[in-house]
Amino acid sequence: MSPLFAALPPGDLPTHAYVAPTGVHATAPLAVLPATRETTHTVTAGDTVYDIAARYDVSPRALVRANSLPDGGRWIMPGARLRIPVGGDTDVAPAASAPAPSSGSEKGGSASSGGASSGGTVTVRGGDTLTDIAARHGVSVADIARANDLQDTRLIYPGQELRLGGAAAEADRSRPEPLDRPYDETTIGDHRAGEAVPDTFLHYRYGDGIARSAAANRDYLAGTEVPSRAAVRELIVRTSERHGVDPTLMLALSYQESGWNHRAVSPANAIGAMQVIPSSGQWASGLVGRELNLLDPEDNVTAGVVIMRTLLRSADTTDEAIGGYYQGLASVRQHGLFADTRQYVRNITYFQTTL
Template structure:
């Protein structure tokens, strides 16, 4: 029905061994100079460097007093011997990290780190996420003799890939990947899709196709799971701008399985909607939900599929930490999250119950009122917060823990008025069994 972040400080690199002997360096050098002069050395006067003169004077003083004056010993390591602070190319987020904290740790500005990772000041980061600390090195300029028709490299999308992850692994900027592929940060990618990794010259269309002007009437296409507007345009050989114009869409518009698009200038067979498998079905456990609700559920599912989310183990930690902070038994909160979604933040039900804690939008509004701020159920931390806030309120206002658990599933009003339904009783038993496992 109805998800915080301890910084593990990297050990400071030790100074090179030469730093430990810096203070004795002048005396050692002078000893060598004093005894290594050959008897027949050239006695012509030479200009003595000021630093060497100071060292000779210090040596003379040492002979007289047995102590080298402090002023003759350098207080700081010479710049040429100072260790260089090496900034890694990326940082893996650990629990408790913030963007500003990461930036400060490596001597960078928060603004630069945000810009480098296409983040905003209020963007959510989570354990395990890779934060870039250096821009990818600019590719070497091609020589004039390089062939202009060199094709760009491509990468085949695998399950779990994100556009930011693909860009990072191949040493290019996310903005470049988006530009080369006609994509936006909200575009959905799918396994098997080809992603261009360079601005190479596009392959020219086959002459036979170019000479076939007959098929010019518009056709329609029914969107499948994993489709993107740019991918649809490419497969039908039309411009993305034409697809957008024909369907009154923007590049930021969200599309979902079952939606029908007009394909301008192409005669293609219209696909029956019955052949399309939506991301979220319209029925569950014998209940069929209104089309508008299922449509919203599909849109939320598409957004979550296109967004980076914590792993199941990371999400479990987020739920437990949130519960501790909010005064709820962590084992109980984990039991709800496991029963509802198996700690899967991408889970969306036909009733439009969203994320790990499976909170529907109206319950999310209630949870927002309970915590005093607007919660975004697509955000893993907010999703956990919403679910835990509801659990806490149900415990406070129910006559028993069983009734509180039942209220999360059946609704508190319904439980109080009608008692627990048979499936509700099974749900309560399951939550209590899971709680024991997480205790």
């Protein structure tokens, strides 16, 4: 899985690589090909361990173990051949319901447009993939594909009714009311206090308040309409051009960070297509002279673009600026580019010429 890194202001950064990974990433899933005998897969541009695992109906963990991938499979390169284990288990956990926001205008939605409806069905929303739906409802991609006789999991469309299959679906859930800012440690309250929420990736672990805030933002975005990946791509181009930043750079960066998926929220509470944490969102708000809401797709992209613009102006080289988005510019200046940062920069450079 490609890591998703929070954008951090250059003057307010930790001195180590600040990793903000999430399991939601990458391109539209391919047809499910359950492995009945051991086979291999050749990595193509944009592949992640999660995508490949979903395609062959095995768990990412099993795929990492079968190939002894370092760093949990963070870095897989085009052309690499991966062994697909037979009978790998799935390990997707269901998402919990979003907390009730303390304020916001009433704008409800039916269960058919948000979560599962009674009877174990779900209505596809704009931006959904089967991987997203399976993760939200605690079933596997293969369960949904089999229940609906889908030959190619890319061919789903907004408004389509899908049977969830597999385990019992989640209870009905209404679309949450709009929020004007993301949850953070100061506003999370006791939401999911005492529950086990994702708080680690590899050797990085985040505090309880950060992890619960991330869970709340993830739950919120799972229940709201978001633009498709194609629409996010167009938004990145327009915003980059408006702020004088190379659109190919921002497209590559967002693709590496989230796969152009605005529902992505990492355990470090890095939010949306540009994977910006709330404190960096406040910094970006100061740069543009208005409050940016990272839960809003346009504001999220704006935050990432103006942060990158500032890094480009502050850093000595473009590679240093890109590395600063990943590692933090203060850390880059103090320690140089870490090994994983250099790989991150190579990925961005590669995607600039291939997307």
